[in-house]
Amino acid sequence: MACTEDSNKLELTTDDIITQNDPPAGFSLLQVEDKTMNVSLDPTLTWEESTDPNMDTILYDGYLSDNPNPNELIFQSLSSTNFRIDSHLSHRQKYYWNVVAKDGNGGETNSTTFSFTTRDVRSSLVNENADFSERDFSEVIGFKNKLWLIGGWDYANGLNDIWSSVDGDSWVLEKVNAEFSARLSHEIVEFNNQLWLIGGFIRTGNQVLNDVWRSSDGINWNLVTSNAPFPPRLGHCAVVFKNKIFVIGGRNIDGPSSFNLGDVWSSQDGISWENVTPQNAFAAREVLQLAVLNDKMFLMGGISRDANDFNTVNHWRDIWFTNDGINWEVSNKQLPMFAHKDFGLNNLNGRLWFIGGNSEDFILSDEVWSSLDGEDWIKEEMLEVTYPTGSVSSAVFSNKIWIIAGSTSYPSLQKSNRVWLIE
Numbered sequence: 001m002a003c004t005e006d007s008n009k010l011e012l013t014t015d016d017i018i019t020q021n022d023p024p025a026g027f028s029l030l031q032v033e034d035k036t037m038n039v040s041l042d043p044t045l046t047w048e049e050s051t052d053p054n055m056d057t058i059l060y061d062g063y064l065s066d067n068p069n070p071n072e073l074i075f076q077s078l079s080s081t082n083f084r085i086d087s088h089l090s091h092r093q094k095y096y097w098n099v100v101a102k103d104g105n106g107g108e109t110n111s112t113t114f115s116f117t118t119r120d121v122r123s124s125l126v127n128e129n130a131d132f133s134e135r136d137f138s139e140v141i142g143f144k145n146k147l148w149l150i151g152g153w154d155y156a157n158g159l160n161d162i163w164s165s166v167d168g169d170s171w172v173l174e175k176v177n178a179e180f181s182a183r184l185s186h187e188i189v190e191f192n193n194q195l196w197l198i199g200g201f202i203r204t205g206n207q208v209l210n211d212v213w214r215s216s217d218g219i220n221w222n223l224v225t226s227n228a229p230f231p232p233r234l235g236h237c238a239v240v241f242k243n244k245i246f247v248i249g250g251r252n253i254d255g256p257s258s259f260n261l262g263d264v265w266s267s268q269d270g271i272s273w274e275n276v277t278p279q280n281a282f283a284a285r286e287v288l289q290l291a292v293l294n295d296k297m298f299l300m301g302g303i304s305r306d307a308n309d310f311n312t313v314n315h316w317r318d319i320w321f322t323n324d325g326i327n328w329e330v331s332n333k334q335l336p337m338f339a340h341k342d343f344g345l346n347n348l349n350g351r352l353w354f355i356g357g358n359s360e361d362f363i364l365s366d367e368v369w370s371s372l373d374g375e376d377w378i379k380e381e382m383l384e385v386t387y388p389t390g391s392v393s394s395a396v397f398s399n400k401i402w403i404i405a406g407s408t409s410y411p412s413l414q415k416s417n418r419v420w421l422i423e
Helices: none
Strands: 029-031 036-039 044-047 059-064 073-078 083-084 095-102 106-110 114-118 123-127 139-145 148-151 158-165 172-175 185-192 194-202 207-215 221-227 238-239 244-254 257-267 290-295 296-302 302-304 313-315 318-322 328-334 339-341 345-349 353-356 369-372 391-399 400-407 416-422
Touching: 029 095, 073 083, 106 221, 139 185, 139 400, 148 194, 148 257, 148 391, 148 400, 172 221, 185 238, 185 244, 194 244, 207 244, 221 353, 238 290, 238 296, 244 296, 290 345, 345 391, 345 400, 353 400
Parallel strands: 036 114, 139 391
Antiparallel strands: 029 044, 044 083, 059 073, 059 095, 095 106, 095 114, 123 416, 139 148, 148 158, 158 172, 185 194, 194 207, 207 221, 238 244, 244 257, 290 296, 296 318, 302 313, 318 328, 345 353, 353 369, 391 400, 400 416
16 A cells, blocks of 8 residues: 555644743832831832833833732833822831732733831921911911911901912912901811802901802902801811811800800802701810811810800810711710810821810910821820910811911910921
């Protein structure tokens, strides 16, 4: 039998050849170096460039958290080998980070995991004698890349001047007399890209206000209503929470009578207001503070005056919180600081900061306390600069807390035009 050549030969084309995809080559993290201490709150992370055996384009994902196995994605599909964290991390927190190199074809290579610990909080004096006059019971807010100082009380008059600053040191007088009347103990919040001014007190004639004003630039103000549905008030507090403005507490004066308020009002537009006062919650009070942390609104501190005896005062150390602005719970913890009225309360980098204040014995506090949960507090012992300050005006701007003006002595009620900060 003769052998014959098989005419059905196997022919291979390039489409029939399956190439193996190799993952990117290993690479090292560079900065921030492993176990580094005292790191800035906005560090830049860098790592080596990975190479790909198949010449694929490599992109990088980055993870960072306080978990030893970081699982929070902070950047994705990045082509460069560096990334600056500009959201500002928490103080004295240990973080872990790593990077994943991807080739787009399913190949991935993980770096090792590094850790670092951020720096401690610090404070500094910005200006001992700023351009604006000494005052207290004013309002300070960060808005459109500037700090704004509005109104207050000097030694003889209510004020309705408007000052702004891009750095907290040099100040510009934007308007000598604003459209709204001179006042103190008012509230200002930013909402829907506008500033909203609510209520306050005209000391001459003891007139308490429930008007609402708004401004799109901080300088020019328009009257929303001269008589909002909530009662007139001073020493109240306002905050933006869950896309609403909330106004809570304060004190009203009606002829010879003076009485504290424990009501809660909210608005979705700053124009129409709804009474959402809870039943059997916190006592009526003034010079309280509100702040938002961890998707909760916190209410704390303040005082209540006897309706028949102005000098009979209850001082509150309680802490209340709500998830919706309507249903409130009281903490089983109380404020540990000795001063718990006329203080500042701000959220900076996921931590509440309690600044200064006035005590039951009329002693002004130079203390600063902080809390990660609004209930457990630690005293900040290592700050370089603090000042005894009451009637505190404080605001977050440029990732710092700015403490501006306020009372510096009691009972002489010496006022200040000092500017200092916590960062």
